[in-house]
Amino acid sequence: MLGELWLVPVLYVVLGLVGLVWTRWGGQMLRLPDGFRRLCSVAVFFSNVNIMLIPIIQGIAASPDSRFLLRDQRDTPDAMADRSIAYGMIIAAMNNLLRWSVGVAIMTPPRSKIGNGRNTVDSFELISTADQPPPVQQINARHDGLLAPTAASAMTGEETSRILSMTRSHSKPVADKRWVALLKVIWGAISPCLTPPMCSVLAAMFVVLLPPLQRALLEKGTYAFSIWTSIETCGEACVPVTLLALGGQLGIPRDAKPIEASASYVSEHKQSLGVALVLVGRFVVAPVFTCGALLVIYQYAPWLAPLLRSDPALFLTLAIASATPPAISLLTVAQKLGMYENEAANILSWAYAIGVVALAAEVSIFLWLASLLHQA
Numbered sequence: 571m572l573g574e575l576w577l578v579p580v581l582y583v584v585l586g587l588v589g590l591v592w593t594r595w596g597g598q599m600l601r602l603p604d605g606f607r608r609l610c611s612v613a614v615f616f617s618n619v620n621i622m623l624i625p626i627i628q629g630i631a632a633s634p635d636s637r638f639l640l641r642d643q644r645d646t647p648d649a650m651a652d653r654s655i656a657y658g659m660i661i662a663a664m665n666n667l668l669r670w671s672v673g674v675a676i677m678t679p680p681r682s683k684i685g686n687g688r689n690t691v692d693s694f695e696l697i698s699t700a701d702q703p704p705p706v707q708q709i710n711a712r713h714d715g716l717l718a719p720t721a722a723s724a725m726t727g728e729e730t731s732r733i734l735s736m737t738r739s740h741s742k743p744v745a746d747k748r749w750v751a752l753l754k755v756i757w758g759a760i761s762p763c764l765t766p767p768m769c770s771v772l773a774a775m776f777v778v779l780l781p782p783l784q785r786a787l788l789e790k791g792t793y794a795f796s797i798w799t800s801i802e803t804c805g806e807a808c809v810p811v812t813l814l815a816l817g818g819q820l821g822i823p824r825d826a827k828p829i830e831a832s833a834s835y836v837s838e839h840k841q842s843l844g845v846a847l848v849l850v851g852r853f854v855v856a857p858v859f860t861c862g863a864l865l866v867i868y869q870y871a872p873w874l875a876p877l878l879r880s881d882p883a884l885f886l887t888l889a890i891a892s893a894t895p896p897a898i899s900l901l902t903v904a905q906k907l908g909m910y911e912n913e914a915a916n917i918l919s920w921a922y923a924i925g926v927v928a929l930a931a932e933v934s935i936f937l938w939l940a941s942l943l944h945q946a
Contacts, residue, residue, distance in 0.1 A: 577662045578888065582864065585892060586668070588662040588859050589614035590676075592851045600843045605778040606836045608677050609910045611916050612903065613896040614851035615676075616669045623658040623893045626933060627887065636937075638674050638944040639882045648885050657887040667772075677907055698752050772805055805829060844913070845920045852921065853893060859891035861939060868943060881938045890935040895925035 579945045591612050595606030630636050631651035639650055777783050836844070864878065864885055872879050896918060904914035 573658075574875060577789065577875045577878065577884075578657055579664050580662055581860065581888060582664050582891075585856055585860060586615045588927070589851055589856060593847060596847045596851070597844075598839075600847065602840055602844055602847070603836060605677075605679060606844055606910060606913060609900075609904065609913060610638075610705060610848050611852075611915070612669075612673045612676055613848045613900050613921070614856070616665055616673055616897045616900070617852065617856075617891065617894040618897045619662045619665050619891050619894060621898075622695065622929070623662075623887070623891055626890055626929075627654040627658065628935070630886070630933075638941050639886060641883075653881065654883045654887045658891060660910075661888075661891050665897070669897065669903075673874060674903060677903055677909075679909075697921070701900055708766040722796065744864055752896050768771050811844070822862075836910070841913055841916055845917055848917050849921060849924060852896060853925065853932070857889065857893040857932055857936075861889055861936070865890060865939075882944050885943060886936055886940045890929075893929055893932045893936075 590611050592613040593607060597610060602610070628651055630639070631647045631654070636647065636650075640647070641650070690738060777787055785790070789795060813908045867874055867887070868878055880882055898918060901911065901918060902913045
């Protein structure tokens with residue numbers, strides 16, 4: 571079964587790329603500022619899977635009319651709910667892993683080029699030319715007009731050996747500097763993604779994948795377990811504290827932050843266009859693409875994902891996950907970077923106000939589609 575779950579992460583990544591393409595194209599058409607468009611891209615890419623998916627799945631499983639979601643006669647609603655939550659946790663893990671790495675990198679303003687875009691120097695060209703050995707042709711050219719052909723030809727052996735020795739002595743330091751420059755470029759691309767939440771997610775995956783370490787740190791009765799339990803208790807307050815910060819951010823008067831004092835200020839008209847772009851991307855583009863891709867695989871390529879045919883709950887879980895509102899942590903990312911905080915709060919307020927109605931209607935449509943697949 572684990573081998574058949576490839577569809578979940580792959581569809582999540584493809585759906586995120588579709589969201590990026592949507593916001594990039596729509597942002598250019600609407601002429602949104604580049605930084606605000608990046609914020610809209612993160613809002614469309616990362617949805618609130620952690621909080622909203624599990625209660626919806628549990629509510630559906632408790633309904634007696636959801637028996638068409640069972641795999642066979644031996645299946646139970648509780649087992650169906652557990653499988654759906656397991657599918658959702660895969661999406662949540664991908665969501666957390668990429669949100670604090672790719673999401674932060676998307677919102678981070680691009681670094682200014684050297685010289686304000688003029689005379690931009692490649693990192694490999696920063697190696698001093700004084701360390702470069704003189705080419706053989708240049709040294710031979712020094713003798714062309716000064717020495718007779720016979721003298722030049724007589725010195726070729728000794729001169730060539732000297733030049734080759736110079737080349738060998740300089741090649742290693744130059745190669746080392748090129749490797750150092752390459753490593754600096756790679757680190758410069760990776761370092762923005764290594765945020766504290768990202769490092770914590772990687773550490774958690776490392777602990778879970780090593781059973782001895784997991785037992786030593788997470789087993790009940792150990793001293794470490796009491797520490798993790800205390801941290802988890804504090805983490806449960808994240809959502810209400812974030813909602814409180816969201817309400818406080820919306821309560822800040824708009825005229826308290828004039829245009830001259832904010833490099834990330836966006837006019838109300840542009841904000842309205844950005845909110846509409848995010849709402850359409852999250853509640854229309856993402857669900858339509860997800861359901862369309864799943865129906866095509868189900869109908870024309872069932873051998874790609876046999877689990878999609880054998881378990882109707884997989885279709886329902888992926889469809890619901892694609893239609894959830896943007897993650898509340900969008901405001902946290904904006905506050906971490908110190909830009910577009912009011913704009914992020916405005917997007918979240920509209921997304922959750924409309925998402926209550928939109929998600930209820932879309933879940934009904936997803937259940938109807940799942941029932942049709944069960945009857946097929």
